[in-house]
Amino acid sequence: MTIPPEQMALLRRIQETQFVAVDLNLYLDTHPDDQKALCDYNGASLQLQALMQEYEQCYGPLMHFGQEASRLPWAWIEDPWPWDIRY
Amino acid sequence: MWVYEKKLEIPVRVSIPDVRMAARLITQYGGPDGELSAAMRYLTQRYTMPTGMTRGLLTDIGTEELAHLEIIATMVYKLLDGATIEQIKAAGLDLQYAVRDKAVFFQSPTGEPWTAAYIQSLGDPIADVHEDMAAEQKARAVYEQLMRLTDDADLIQGLQFLREREVVHFQRFGEALDNLQEFVERKKVY
Numbered sequence: 359m360t361i362p363p364e365q366m367a368l369l370r371r372i373q374e375t376q377f378v379a380v381d382l383n384l385y386l387d388t389h390p391d392d393q394k395a396l397c398d399y400n401g402a403s404l405q406l407q408a409l410m411q412e413y414e415q416c417y418g419p420l421m422h423f424g425q426e427a428s429r430l431p432w433a434w435i436e437d438p439w440p441w442d443i444r445y
Numbered sequence: 446m447w448v449y450e451k452k453l454e455i456p457v458r459v460s461i462p463d464v465r466m467a468a469r470l471i472t473q474y475g476g477p478d479g480e481l482s483a484a485m486r487y488l489t490q491r492y493t494m495p496t497g498m499t500r501g502l503l504t505d506i507g508t509e510e511l512a513h514l515e516i517i518a519t520m521v522y523k524l525l526d527g528a529t530i531e532q533i534k535a536a537g538l539d540l541q542y543a544v545r546d547k548a549v550f551f552q553s554p555t556g557e558p559w560t561a562a563y564i565q566s567l568g569d570p571i572a573d574v575h576e577d578m579a580a581e582q583k584a585r586a587v588y589e590q591l592m593r594l595t596d597d598a599d600l601i602q603g604l605q606f607l608r609e610r611e612v613v614h615f616q617r618f619g620e621a622l623d624n625l626q627e628f629v630e631r632k633k634v635y
Contacts (some may be wrong), residue, residue, distance in 0.1 A: 368454060370454065370456065371469065373453070373454065373456065374456075375457060377454065377455070380454070380509060381506055381613070383506055383568065384502065384506065384509075384613065384614075384617050385617070387498060387501045387505055387542075387617065388498060388502060388617050388620035388621055388625075389620075390498070394562040419451070420450055420451050420452055421449070421450055421451070422448070422449060422451070423448050423449075424449060434451075438513070438557065439451070440451060440452050440453045440519065440627060441457075441515070441518065441519040441522050441523070443453075443455035443456075445458045
């Protein structure tokens with residue numbers, strides 16, 4: 359299943375930003391006093407939150423269990439699901 | 446508590462359906478050195494770790510491994526998607542198909558079901574972290590073996606990412622081990 363180019367572009371930015379956060383998260387787990395890494399992590403975190411909010415408003419929720427609000431009909435169960443998306 | 450994000454960690458692409466490759470790739474889904482083993486090992490070892498660093502790291506790497514499990518499942522799913530019965534028979538995988546069609550399942554390429562015997566949690570932090578480091582090396586080696594079995598550049602890119610993450614995880618576990626050894630030494634001083 360393909361998604362529109364604008365949606366794909368935003369999804370890719372979210373994946374890239376989140377990956378930075380994940381990798382820094384692991385690094386900070388073993389380097390808890392690294393100021394620079396912490397700044398980078400917080401920067402990525404803020405950026406990620408903004409990007410996800412934008413995605414959610416335009417294309418529906420990326421998270422469940424109360425992390426994001428929804429419209430009716432309940433958007434969480436809609437396509438596409440991650441393993442269907444054609445990159 | 447786990448929460449799910451409805452997106453893959455990275456984009457996953459396959460150039461062309463490949464039933465044989467899907468059947469080999471399943472080793473990183475339900476095989477001995479695959480992502481399920483990694484996730485379950487780390488997520489269960491963390492309970493008996495003595496420091497915030499090891500509890501945090503095992504929780505975080507264990508969680509990332511669940512995301513990798515999803516990537517492997519997606520690769521298998523895409524490799525099988527659109528494959529015809531003729532292609533399945535030609536690949537000698539009609540035995541598999543008879544049991545479970547194109548379903549993704551926790552087994553090795555030779556059909557052994559996943560087992561907790563693939564992992565260990567000894568409750569001894571030093572032993573456990575050494576096991577984790579070994580696990581990351583084994584996974585890295587398996588990804589290299591899998592990459593040699595395919596010419597699909599798109600698929601290789603995805604496997605390359607997973608291989609690189611094993612290398613980084615190994616690095617992090619090494620750092621946690623150093624910290625753990627200091628901690629254990631400090632505890633010995635009365």
